[in-house]
Amino acid sequence: MASELCKTISVARLEKHKNLFLNYRNLHHFPLELLKDEGLQYLERLYMKRNSLTTLPENLAQKLPNLVELYLHSNNIVVVPEAIGSLVKLQCLDLSDNALEIVCPEIGRLRALRHLRLANNQLQFLPPEVGDLKELQTLDISTNRLLTLPERLHMCLSLQYLTVDRNRLWYVPRHLCQLPSLNELSMAGNRLAFLPLDLGRSRELQYVYVDNNIHLKGLPSYLYNKVIGCSGLLYCCTCCSLCLECSLRISIYSSCGAPIQVSEVKLLSFSSGQRTVFLPAEVKAIGTEHDHVLPLQELAMRSLYHTYHSLLKDLNFLSPISLPRSLLELLHCPLGHCHRCSEPMFTIVYPKLFPLRETPMAGLHQWRTTVSFVAYCCSTQCLQTFDLLS
Template sequence: MASELCKTISVARLEKHKNLFLNYRNLHHFPLELLKDEGLQYLERLYMKRNSLTTLPENLAQKLPNLVELYLHSNNIVVVPEAIGSLVKLQCLDLSDNALEIVCPEIGRLRALRHLRLANNQLQFLPPEVGDLKELQTLDISTNRLLTLPERLHLCLSLQYLTVDRNRLWCVPRHLCQLPSLNELSMAGNRLAFLPLDLGRSRELQYVYVDNNIHLKGLPSYLYNKVVGCSGCGAPIQVSEVKLLSFSSGQLTVFLPAEVKAIGTENDRVLPLQELAMRSLHHTYHTFLKGGQQLVLWLTAAPPSVCRHLTY
């Protein structure tokens, strides 16, 4: 195995390969052959997924100075070392599924970085220097232990996709609403109780996912025209209300589903999820009418906040 590895690296050096694949090699240490002599000066993409690496060498940037993409998915790396900041041409860094506890501040020196993936680790915080990544477009920090996000994150002016699912967030910094390029924000499975009222004000933001935040009481009104995922939020409405609200046509009877949540009030300036559900029922009602089918809508004791959103 070792001789085969050395041969692979030697061929890459002699033929000046730009891509090197060292996935599934059961490597416990960074190969010395990669760091030998002048290293691999022409290498741009290094794939070392699903090994058993625990550290990265301090002279990585010196030996691989033109590295653009580094894939270290599924290893056992605990710390992102200071040396990572010297890979000045790096555009993509994947450290998902490791054992990361610390990301060094020097990561902010990766000014060319566009994609940073740190999902499935043990991070409790991100250094504020992440805000120095002006070219960053994708940031995936899902399935960690984050309690909050760095306020300087709003300085990532190119950020388009932010994924923070399955952490321990209890609030969202209002500064995130200022991200001018953000198109998709996913914060499912956290501990959010509220969202900034400005969230969704940006025209660029089109997709927001906050599913399974059981304490979330409402959605900002700016999210009305966005694609929103919010299942598993808020408190379930009473069973009696569910049974009293239905519409039927022939053998078809549709009840207000139990997973619909009654959250938010007009005073909160939020759009209740109950309203979103009723708009869907209203659309279905008119679809039946256009199809020439006879549809009877029974509303015997629905909450007033629901009835206002149905016209017939």
């Protein structure tokens, strides 16, 4: 086997091969023949899948300076060494199914990198330097132990496909909503309890998968017309309030740390001249265990919507409420209405999937397809009581 390997590498060197396949060779160490003398200067693609490699050589870039694609899928590599940052021409790096615990910051020096696959490893964090990969289009970090994503990830302006399935994430950084090229976001099988309320505002983002996040109760209404995977979401009798500015859970506590009783919380309101618009009484119940509280911005928008449209009917009141023009335009046209009660929705919706019976496809009676209907409700109450027959 060793002599066959040496022969394969020697032929590649003599004939100046650009591609070298060393998959399934039971390699425990990086072949010395690859690093002998001047190395393989013409090699662009190196395939070393399904071996038993545990590390990479420090002089890899020196011996393989023109490497464009490096496939190390299914090995036993624990650490991505600093030397990886010297492969300045590298465009595709696949380290999936290894034993990675650390990705070195030097990975941020791979300025030509377009595809990075780190799925099925033991990573607990990614270095912030990942944000320096301006040409990165695909990032797959599924099935790791990630608790958070690096804040600088939103600087990957070319990123189109982000897969973070089966990790331990409990929130999505709001900065991800700023990725201008992101087309597909998959975060299934995490611990998400909420999503940024402006997720989906970008026209480029068309596919969002958040299946099997059992604590996730609602979806931002900007995802209303997107392709959404949301099976396995939990709809219970309580709903935490979300802050749009920081997307953090809000709880109200007294100075001693105990939850404030409902009677201790003053009713919030908007004032405009001589008119006062009160928020719904549910706002007072924030912090209790059995309320159905929506995000404060959503409650405010719904109250302003009803007040504004009721005042428009009063012909003697020409300027019903003083609000920014952009906000008035939003009040004229909400992003959607509840299928149960027709309540306007501005920032959050609650989806419910109704699989319908199989029907023949038009013109192709030998094929059948399952037709489904997704209902969007304004609250957990409407979600639980809505039925297609109602």
